[in-house]
Amino acid sequence: MKGTHLPIATLAIFAFATFFVSASDPSPLQDFCVAINSGLPGVFVNGKFCRDPKLVTAKDFFFSGLQIPRPTANPVGSTVTPANVEQIPGLNTLGISLARIDYAPNGGLNPPHTHPRASEVLVVLEGTLYVGFVTSNPDNKLISKVLNQGDVFVFPVGLIHFQFNIGPVNAVALAALSSQNPGVITIANAVFGANPPINPDVLRKAFQVDEKLVQYLQKQFWYNNS
Known part of the structure; x- marks a missing residue:
């Protein structure tokens, strides 16, 4: 009996392994694919055309501005400054991006939202934030924590999450996301x-x-x- 079960188990393991490998994003087959906007019909790579590699320069991989504080005098008391493929064309096909979030004192809020295409790692640069995310049905469990300068928190892909400034001064955080274009709802x-x-x-x-x-x-x- 053991001899007959072993091949079936082996095939099952192989099938699952093959599924998970094929379900993940493929590795790039070139050094980069710097995104360009084009009105021509054609096939996109992750939604973008690629610039001729011979025409690529350092500016295609560069963005300046995340060091600049952003105004937060708005209804929610926060401003998100993205650094994704729209700002850095060289991120196309690389599966990463960044964002700076500025929060007003005493209640600046990055409202409950989701990123349909990315997990997020948040690091607090200044201030004190109350952050959390809610698990999926049926539990809908709130997982939350108060973060101080230098603390890091992870928001899993697709889950509703938020950040709220509970301190008396401005707060700043930097978010790293596992997509060149994570999207936000x-x-x-x-x-x-x-x-x-x-x-x-x-x-x-x-x-x-x-x-x-x-x-x-x-x-x-x-x-x-x-």
Whole structure:
């Protein structure tokens, strides 16, 4: 019996290994693919055309500005400064990006949001932040912590997460993301600021609230901090 089970187990392990290898992003087959915008029809590499390698320069891999404090006098009290493939064309196909987040004192908030294509590693450069993420159904467990200067926290890909400045001074954080273009879905903006609006009956039943409250929320200005 043992002899008959061994080949089946081996094949199963091989099948799972093959699946996971094929399901991951392929390794680049060239040194780089510096992104360029083109109006011509064609096949993109990760959504971008590639510049001729002979025309690539250092500026294609360079971005300056993450050292500059950003204003936070807005409805949510935070500003995100991205450094992804849109700002650094040389990031195309490399699967990484950065962002600086500035938070106003006493309540500056990077609202609950998700990155559909990236996990995030956040390091606090200045100030004190209360951060957290919520696990998926059915538990919806909140995993949160207060971070101080130099602390690091991880937000897994696709999960709703936030950062909130609980200190009396400005806070600054740097985020590293595992995608050249991680994307962001801010929950309140997407649900109540959808264009065209989501049918209020859908939201009333989903949130178990009065329709007037839904209509009120849909009429608000939902600020985009990035």
